[in-house]
Amino acid sequence: MVAAFLGLRLYSVLGRRAEHEEEPVPQRFESDDKPAIRPAAVPAPVVSPRAAELEGVMPAVERALREIASADSKFNLAQFLEGARGAYRMILEAYWKGDRETLRELCDDDVYAGFVSAIEARDAAGETLANSLIRIEETRIHSAVLDGKTARIALLFVADIAAVTRDKDGTVIAGSLDDAIESRDVWTFSRNIAARDPNWLLDETDEG
Template sequence: MSNTLLQILVLAAIAVFLILRLRNVLGTREGFEPPRQQAPGPRPALRAVPTEPESDILDHVQPGTPEAEALTAMQRIEPDFAVGPFLTGAKQAYEMILTGFERGEIDEIRPFLAPPVAEAFDAVIADRSARGITTEMQYLGTREIAVQAASLDPATGLASISVRFVGELIAAHRDAAGEVVEGDPKAARKQRDLWTFERRMGQDDPNWQLVATA
């Protein structure tokens, strides 16, 4: 064997040895292999950002109106005040007061009436009683309810909200002889009222009082 051939065999053996070592150390890749990424560490905890309580004022009145400004001022004094729950309470009061008045039974509703309103109701009930008038009444439900006006006296905190109601009822007034003198005992009628409620904001007593009817 010539020296030249022997050198070629030795070099070939060294090349094979180096290739095998490189494969063992580096490994092999086939096709496209995306770069490895480190596993993400734990994410920082997200803290809730404090926000103002959501207001429902613009669900019931137009923005920029005196009513919206007054209701917003009420909410500044009492952040828990909301128009929706107020209207729910007003609706319940309307049904209870209207039914009690028509039936001549206002003792239970008197705490919800301002003195002038209670006196006016008492006068009507007394007049009916003196004339022997009796009332048959069935309340069918409140069909509409909406804020008509609102105001707030910043000096006293006295809040005033006028609410428009449309109720449906069956009512008839009979005289001492039993004859119908007002209403119809068989036909439902709609009753439209504008009632104004007042309350001093920021006080412990949550009850609104009826101060005017129209």
């Protein structure tokens, strides 16, 4: 991504950042029948991926998604995509604010450690971020695999972000809230389909 997003040191640690869509705010990212957040009282029916959701997906990826849907009764692709968009926004905003608790809930150990390291470096420099996710322009399935009991789905997020970095005195040292910059991120979410916990976790980030 680039030096313009000075405050987002995640590039070297985790990949890129992005997002801010005007839609309901999820509380948790789950594979259950609510599109991301707390387990619903009534589980959603098992639904195989539909043609509209698989548009442009490579045959191997489509097969993997169908394998995941077959092996995991809680998996619903449409709800997964909606939940992933919400998780993308929540994770970015948590990083920008230094909200370790939210990051801990939504990321695996390695990704969480990378975010925390970047937050600590930012704090040590006395810098703060005033970033805003303007919109998510696109969410596209990038890859998918079922490896034993572990399902992993990577999504490409294309989003517009306005970013500002301030120093310890509050002076803007990078960015502008008046100009949004396009961000392209590939984030991979994973879940042990044999586990009782229905939540998917972010386990890898990269540039799109």
